[in-house]
Amino acid sequence: MRREPVLRVVGKLLIPYMLLFALYVQFHGDFGPGGGFQAGVIAAAAVIFYALIFGLPAARRLVPETVVEAMVALGVLIYLGVGFAGLALGGNYLDYFVLDRDPVAGQHRGIFWVEVGVLVTVAGVMLKIFYVFAGRARPAGE
């Protein structure tokens, strides 16, 4: 796959735009369809696309296994962190109203960070699933 010129060129053209689109979907979740889940899957799809064209070892060099596993855990911790921040600032758990002086801005801030956590975890999980399935040795005779 690495030697195919068409795939290589198209891949190198498209992958940056895929990642940019993932960020667009992430940040425009307030105003249109979007948010953390969708953005995470698109970001993971960009890396999987890279792996399909340039091979799994190259993708593993780009995003190592330990980083992926750390991403899965970190995203959940970011989400929980926002919850505990609400506790620390005097409200209930996952209280966004207290995250800023203006409650509405607090809501915006809370949703933003929660979606960042979701993005990181979903991208990590999708990549981990791909690495686990694609990285298994083929059974003898195939």
Next chain:
Amino acid sequence: MILEHLPALQVTVPLAAAPLIVLVRQSTVAWGVATAVSWFAFAAALLLATQVAGGGPVSYALGSWPPPWGIEYRVDALSAFVLVLVSGVAAVVAPFAWRSVAAELPRDRVYLFYALYCLCLAGLLGMTITGDAFNLFVFMEISSLASYVLIALGRHRRALLAAYQYLILGTIGATFYVIGVGLLYLMTGTLNLADMAARLPALAGTRPVLAALAFITVGVSLKLALFPLHLWLPNAYAYAPSAVTAFLAATATKVSVYILLRFYFGVFGARLVVGELPMPEILLALSILAIVTASLVALWQADLKRLLAYSSVAQIGYITLGVGMASRDGLTAAVVHLFNHGITKGALFLLVGGIALRAGRAGFERLQGLGQVMPLTSLGIVLAGLSLIGVPGTAGFISKWYLVLGAIEAERWWLAALVVATSLIAVAYVWRFVEAAYLAPPGAATPQPGEAPRAMLVPAWLLVAACIWFGLDTSFTVRGARSAALLLLGGAP
């Protein structure tokens, strides 16, 4: 500050422990975090129970959005009781798991086991404490997915198929539950359980509400392993790692019974479920079938773990028998047996875990002469077995007592006789163990003399002692169960 946020911390501390364990990766630290979190959850549950006993239900609004717009965590007499059971079992199984898991799982997977254990615990606690129907589904799936993986980690290759079968049936059950909740949401416009209970009486006879009741019943019955939807349970319990079997047997099905009670009496209301529909009769019939057939099948099993798994199906039948009676004594019996069976089966599976460590498997050919080779373990199994039968002086007797009282109060003498008669079948399958362990000389497959390590024996015997204690001093269990039953029959959740 911690006290007022206890309902949220009860769930989020175990939930936060899981990604922390994944980041840290080291097995001993993973075990330490899991044990600390289980003990914290137990302390939190006890504090919440005392708060509820003293001051009435505790309501906590997540995100400071007031119910019914926001998700509400609600601790009342019933949920506090179940919280104490789940966190108590977790607090005992976590120290046990150190040696057991180290022996049964490859070293590089141990930290993942503890992460999943914390997730499962968080899911079960969340299911119990939440007052929102869809939030309940989310926690249900968190705990279920974690338990599918935990079961698949078993040593034997059949653990994979057992986990797969549980996955298919469990997901169908959860999806049926979601369909039921969807229909209820379409009819009432709310997801908050208390708000639903207030709005449903006006809609009680309509077809979507009845359909919702049917879907939720079938969905929860799949999770609860009510006959004939119990087919996943024997394989799942027999092939899972010992710590997993002990934890799930004592908690997962009990929380599903809690959901059934909450929806039947707390949301739909006794007037609809008991008064207008034949639910009590259906539950009675299915429970009797469960008790009789599962006890009889347990008699013929060649492996002690499978025998205890079928015994679990039968004991769940006793719990749903109490629910089916739908009277004050019947519901007290159901809730009390929920607790007593939890600790009894927990004790039994922990002891069998010790046997599995020493003997590799718990087939009856390896149990010959176990009384001489592992005396403390065998004695523990016999005592817990007495609780399973319902001998006076053990916890099991209290549950059977209230079941018989409920049957006599409803003037169903045949039911009281049936409860006593089926206990005799339990005598038969406990006798199988006694016969193998004490009346036969040690055979070729019996392990060498030597008990399981103390780290495993002490938690197991703690639960055995609890079986005896709660059989003699019933103040906590019966008082808790009675207030839960009165709460359910009183109408308001």
Next chain:
Amino acid sequence: MSVASHYSYWITVLLMTAGLYIVIARGNLVKKLIGLAIFQTSVYLLYIAPGKLIGGTAPIVAEAFKLYSNPLPHVLILTAIVVGVATLALGLAITVRVRETYGSIEEDEILAADRDDPDGA
């Protein structure tokens, strides 16, 4: 309100029964998972279709509009889809392990292998 205008519910019922039938009637482990996924998809439709109110606009508050569609089912179903994806991934992971252990993903072959060699590791 004719029978035909409830077409979303008819499709829901069709998907639900088709999914359940596949889970029960097919012995291949992957096909069962596909049936399960179809069954779960019918539930998404059950929630979302009634959320769109006739004449309702997107749920963003604006001066010119009085009737808004319900955004809550979308949020619920987003969660349910993610749960469905996780379940599917888990089921497939177990299927891969079963294939490596037993050499087959047909249920009857696996059960036969277990009957013939009950103590196989």
